Amino acid sequence: MEQEHWERKYHLALERMERDERDFRVLEEGLRRLVLRLAALARGQGDEADRLLDRLGDGLRQASSPEALDPLLDELADAVAHLDRSARPLPDDALDHPDPPGVEALRVILQRIVLLPAFTERGDRLRAALAEVRDAQGTAILAGQLADLVNHQREALRTDIVKLQDLLGEVSGRLGEMTRYLDGELEGRNAGAVEGRGLDSSVREEIRLLGEHTRDAVDLGTLQRQVESRLEMIDRHFKAYRSREDARLAAYRDRAERMRDRVEELETQATTLQDSLRREHELALTDPLTGLPNRLAYERRIAQSEQALRDAGTPFCIGAFDIDHFKTINDSFGHAAGDAVLRIVGQALTGRATPRDVFVARYGGEEFVAIFDAVDQAEAMRIAEDLCRIVEGLAFHAKSRPVKVTMSGGVARFDATDTVDSVFERADRALYTAKRAGRNRCEAL
Numbered sequence: 001m002e003q004e005h006w007e008r009k010y011h012l013a014l015e016r017m018e019r020d021e022r023d024f025r026v027l028e029e030g031l032r033r034l035v036l037r038l039a040a041l042a043r044g045q046g047d048e049a050d051r052l053l054d055r056l057g058d059g060l061r062q063a064s065s066p067e068a069l070d071p072l073l074d075e076l077a078d079a080v081a082h083l084d085r086s087a088r089p090l091p092d093d094a095l096d097h098p099d100p101p102g103v104e105a106l107r108v109i110l111q112r113i114v115l116l117p118a119f120t121e122r123g124d125r126l127r128a129a130l131a132e133v134r135d136a137q138g139t140a141i142l143a144g145q146l147a148d149l150v151n152h153q154r155e156a157l158r159t160d161i162v163k164l165q166d167l168l169g170e171v172s173g174r175l176g177e178m179t180r181y182l183d184g185e186l187e188g189r190n191a192g193a194v195e196g197r198g199l200d201s202s203v204r205e206e207i208r209l210l211g212e213h214t215r216d217a218v219d220l221g222t223l224q225r226q227v228e229s230r231l232e233m234i235d236r237h238f239k240a241y242r243s244r245e246d247a248r249l250a251a252y253r254d255r256a257e258r259m260r261d262r263v264e265e266l267e268t269q270a271t272t273l274q275d276s277l278r279r280e281h282e283l284a285l286t287d288p289l290t291g292l293p294n295r296l297a298y299e300r301r302i303a304q305s306e307q308a309l310r311d312a313g314t315p316f317c318i319g320a321f322d323i324d325h326f327k328t329i330n331d332s333f334g335h336a337a338g339d340a341v342l343r344i345v346g347q348a349l350t351g352r353a354t355p356r357d358v359f360v361a362r363y364g365g366e367e368f369v370a371i372f373d374a375v376d377q378a379e380a381m382r383i384a385e386d387l388c389r390i391v392e393g394l395a396f397h398a399k400s401r402p403v404k405v406t407m408s409g410g411v412a413r414f415d416a417t418d419t420v421d422s423v424f425e426r427a428d429r430a431l432y433t434a435k436r437a438g439r440n441r442c443e444a445l
């Protein structure tokens with residue numbers, strides 16, 4: 001509202017000045033006529049002066065502006081200065097008399113001049129000068145002064161108008177820019193909203209003061225100073241706001257940067273932790289000697305098979321395996337050789353010869369356990385015997401001597417009434433049956 005108020009005020013001032021300029025044009029025309037009439041009055045002072053007055057008359061009719069008459073007026077004043085002192089003076093009452101028309105016109109124009117505030121001082125002087133006009137010389141000088149005055153005021157007026165237009169352009173541009181900036185700020189950013197509102201109210205206050213101070217400004221200079229000082233204040237608020245905003249943004253970026261670093265650090269830690277947990281988990285489920293799944297892994301795995309049987313009716317069997325006369329290997333070739341046998345047998349049981357869906361784990365000591373998913377007992381037996389053949393086929397040497405390694409197995413199918421323990425117990429019994437039956441073979445129960 002305040003902005004609208006003073007903008008309207010400036011536009012009014014501009015209109016007034018344009019009106020004044022039109023008045024000046026009328027004034028200029030009046031001056032032209034006045035000089036012609038004064039020239040007519042001055043006629044008869046001498047041939048030289050008359051010739052000049054003729055030229056002045058022509059010049060006045062053709063000249064586009066009073067400045068163009070300056071040289072002629074100078075010439076005229078010069079010629080008049082050299083006239084015979086006894087030349088005929090103007091009649092004493094020439095200025096008071098309603099006639100001749102030149103004097104009346106002069107009066108009218110002077111009245112207009114003195115009505116304009118900017119002319120008051122000069123108008124008074126002109127009026128005084130007018131009272132002194134008694135002869136052609138005085139007439140020419142007065143005409144020159146009038147021309148000067150009009151030119152001077154018209155130039156000053158034009159300069160003022162240009163200045164005012166520049167000022168208005170600057171004010172509108174600056175405020176427009178600021179308004180757009182503030183609109184964007186207040187709309188888009190919550191964090192900066194408080195600061196933005198602070199700036200907004202400061203700017204509004206400055207605009208209010210601007211309106212208040214300029215309301216009473218009487219001339220363009222004062223108006224300009226007021227506007228400039230208010231704009232300077234607005235600029236200062238704006239810059240302070242921008243520097244606070246920049247600082248806030250820098251702090252925010254810094255915080256964001258630190259947070260990103262921290263998140264990266266946490267992500268790395270989480271990955272490391274995950275890796276180590278996975279390793280721990282694998283270790284917990286792996287037999288360290290053979291690298292095979294251990295008994296715990298077997299227990300988890302058989303729970304899954306049991307679940308598949310209960311959910312989808314998928315049958316499965318298990319096999320219990322034990323290396324034959326393992327104690328003898330230990331006793332004959334040492335515990336390390338026994339360990340080597342365990343490793344080699346373990347690798348053979350989980351190697352390429354074993355079907356992919358057969359799960360084999362080290363159960364403990366020299367015992368292994370297998371889960372045969374989705375097969376009946378006969379198929380499980382066939383696979384178990386294959387495994388025994390694989391072990392039998394291993395070429396193991398200890399102390400450069402070939403050592404015969406064989407394995408016996410017992411197979412049991414997981415029945416609906418079975419538990420993990422009961423099925424294992426049956427497979428184990430089948431294993432001992434195989435042992436009793438001569439080893440290196442498999443039995444099923």
Ligand SMILES: Nc1nc2c(ncn2[C@@H]2O[C@H](COP(=O)(O)OP(=O)(O)OP(=O)(O)O)[C@@H](O)[C@H]2O)c(=O)[nH]1
Nearest residue numbers: 322323324325326327328330335336338339365366
């Ligand atoms: N080297 C080694 N020996 C083990 C390990 N675990 C158990 N043993 C040995 O394995 C042997 C098992 O022997 P037994 O249970 O008597 O049976 P066996 O000699 O295999 O005879 P059968 O099973 O009847 O054929 C024992 O001597 C244990 O000390 C092990 O991790 N490494």
